[in-house]
Amino acid sequence: MPDVHYRFSPAFQAPTGSAIRELFKYLSLPGMISFAGGYPPPEFFDREGLRLAAERAFAEAPLDCLQYGATEGLPVLREQLAGLMLRRGASVCADDIVVTTGSQQGLDLLIRVLLEPGQSVLVERPTYPAALQALRMAGAQVLSAATDAEGLDTDALAAQLAALPRGQVRLLYCVPTFANPTGACLPLARRLQVLALAARHDLLIIEDDPYGALRFSGAEVPSLLALSREVEGSVGRVMHLASLSKVLAPGLRVGWMVAPAAVRQRCLIAKQTVDLCTSPWAQRIAAHYLASGALQQALPVLAAGYREKCQRMLAGLEPLESLLSVSPPAGGMFIWARCRAGIDAQTLFNAAVAENLVFVPGAPFHPDQPDPSSLRLSFAAPSLEQIDRGVERLRRAFERCGIVPN
Numbered sequence: 001m002p003d004v005h006y007r008f009s010p011a012f013q014a015p016t017g018s019a020i021r022e023l024f025k026y027l028s029l030p031g032m033i034s035f036a037g038g039y040p041p042p043e044f045f046d047r048e049g050l051r052l053a054a055e056r057a058f059a060e061a062p063l064d065c066l067q068y069g070a071t072e073g074l075p076v077l078r079e080q081l082a083g084l085m086l087r088r089g090a091s092v093c094a095d096d097i098v099v100t101t102g103s104q105q106g107l108d109l110l111i112r113v114l115l116e117p118g119q120s121v122l123v124e125r126p127t128y129p130a131a132l133q134a135l136r137m138a139g140a141q142v143l144s145a146a147t148d149a150e151g152l153d154t155d156a157l158a159a160q161l162a163a164l165p166r167g168q169v170r171l172l173y174c175v176p177t178f179a180n181p182t183g184a185c186l187p188l189a190r191r192l193q194v195l196a197l198a199a200r201h202d203l204l205i206i207e208d209d210p211y212g213a214l215r216f217s218g219a220e221v222p223s224l225l226a227l228s229r230e231v232e233g234s235v236g237r238v239m240h241l242a243s244l245s246k247v248l249a250p251g252l253r254v255g256w257m258v259a260p261a262a263v264r265q266r267c268l269i270a271k272q273t274v275d276l277c278t279s280p281w282a283q284r285i286a287a288h289y290l291a292s293g294a295l296q297q298a299l300p301v302l303a304a305g306y307r308e309k310c311q312r313m314l315a316g317l318e319p320l321e322s323l324l325s326v327s328p329p330a331g332g333m334f335i336w337a338r339c340r341a342g343i344d345a346q347t348l349f350n351a352a353v354a355e356n357l358v359f360v361p362g363a364p365f366h367p368d369q370p371d372p373s374s375l376r377l378s379f380a381a382p383s384l385e386q387i388d389r390g391v392e393r394l395r396r397a398f399e400r401c402g403i404v405p406n
């Protein structure tokens with residue numbers, strides 16, 4: 001090999017990869033139980049329904065499956081997605097929607113279109129690490145907003161915004177419904193307050209909502225997008241991202257964005273430089289699946305399944321109460337926990353790996369002010385039996401650290 005000196009763009013001179021993806025190397029170890037990823041479990045995939053949808057999609061329009069498609073997505077799928085949004089309380093039409101290659105792409109497109117390097121963006125503390133990665137690569141100045149068990153602390157946010165020079169913060173990125181990593185769901189009154197703050201301080205909001213359809217207790221709360229019609233000055237400020245990854249299959253890589261026309265048009269141009277279009281084949285499969293009504297039937301079953309898993313994990317963690325404080329979620333895939341025993345989550349993680357268990361230590365979720373005691377446990381992928389065994393391994397990991405529950 002010749003000795004080539006590669007010159008990288010500033011964002012890639014010393015990039016840091018996703019700390020969660022780093023955990024993948026442990027997952028293939030024999031006997032490992034994972035409380036790490038927010039992955040649907042194998043038994044929740046509707047293989048037969050998806051096989052049928054794939055068969056029908058190809059039989060009906062083989063050339064459309066095989067050919068490039070429009071950058072904004074196939075009209076048949078956008079119609080179906082508008083129907084899904086309507087069922088969750090947001091009145092949008094197919095034209096308001098851009099199909100994206102996972103909601104992650106939607107986030108990346110919005111960041112490119114809306115942000116200049118050096119501009120400030122507010123995120124929840126803690127937040128989704130891949131959003132932090134995307135924001136930092138775009139050169140954003142990431143500021144964190146405090147959260148509590150219900151999500152964004154809106155009084156603190158109001159004070160924070162009031163103290164900053166007007167116009168300094170352009171964007172708020174948040175996961176208000178069953179957040180990653182905390183599982184918190186922002187109550188209605190706080191949602192209205194966030195929208196009012198956006199109007200008062202001229203902010204745009206990216207509402208990332210891959211988990212919203214996975215509610216397993218409590219009453220539905222409308223999305224920020226749906227509520228923006230009710231709060232003066234907030235229409236047009238919410239860019240909403242959603243996905244089929246958590247409710248159907250992440251392997252499809254089908255997500256979508258709802259945004260005002262001026263933003264959408266620019267995201268389309270950005271998308272043309274990334275992938276030209278989301279796989280038309282995958283889109284047709286998704287459209288057939290949604291048109292069959294199978295997702296509507298599956299959602300209550302999925303929610304009940306996640307409720308059972310979540311309750312099982314919470315029940316297993318109860319005897320560890322003196323070691324670990326947990327925040328029970330009303331939906332989604334995650335339980336956020338804090339070690340009480342003065343032990344940091346990374347030390348506990350190292351002991352857990354020795355017991356054949358992985359979870360995610362909380363550090364990568366913190367844009368700043370890391371809480372070393374925090375950790376994220378996902379109940380989504382393991383079976384009930386693995387949850388029981390994993391919790392027992394967690395207890396043994398504490399023991400390895402010299403700590404026993406009292």
Ligand SMILES: Cc1ncc(COP(=O)(O)O)c(C=O)c1O
Pocket residue numbers: 038101102103104105128175180208210242243244245250254255
């Ligand atoms: C908050 C959040 N946003 C976006 C994504 C990306 O999802 P998708 O598979 O739709 O790209 C995830 C995946 O874990 C997530 O947790």
